[in-house]
Amino acid sequence: MKKKKVDYQEVMDLCKDYNETFDKLYKLNTFSEVEIDKIYESIKTYLLDTQICTPSSICETISALVHYRIR
Known part of the structure; x- marks a missing residue:
């Protein structure tokens, strides 16, 4: 089996x-x-509408960001 190089x-x-x-x-x-x-439109268009992320995963990500931004 030949491995394909990924660019x-x-x-x-x-x-x-x-x-x-x-x-x-x-x-x-x-x-x-x-x-x-x-930013909301970008999240909706590129993450939610394409079903790359779920609304709950976006909320979890934003929640995690808050902890890092508070430092």
């Missing part, structure tokens, strides 16, 4: 929207409703 850049391109959405969550530092709405 890292191809994988990153496939997961670009997913990565950017989580990056926005981790870097969230605003109280602006406009910015928060943009």
Whole structure:
């Protein structure tokens, strides 16, 4: 059986929207409703509508982020 090489850049391109959405969550530092709405739309479009994540897993992630951001 021949192993197929996986190109890292191809994988990153496939997961670009997913990565950017989580990056926005981790870097969230605003109280602006406009910015928060943009992040919500990104979560809805790229994570929930595509069924990559469940609503409960998003809530768990945000809860974990709060603990790291408080430090």
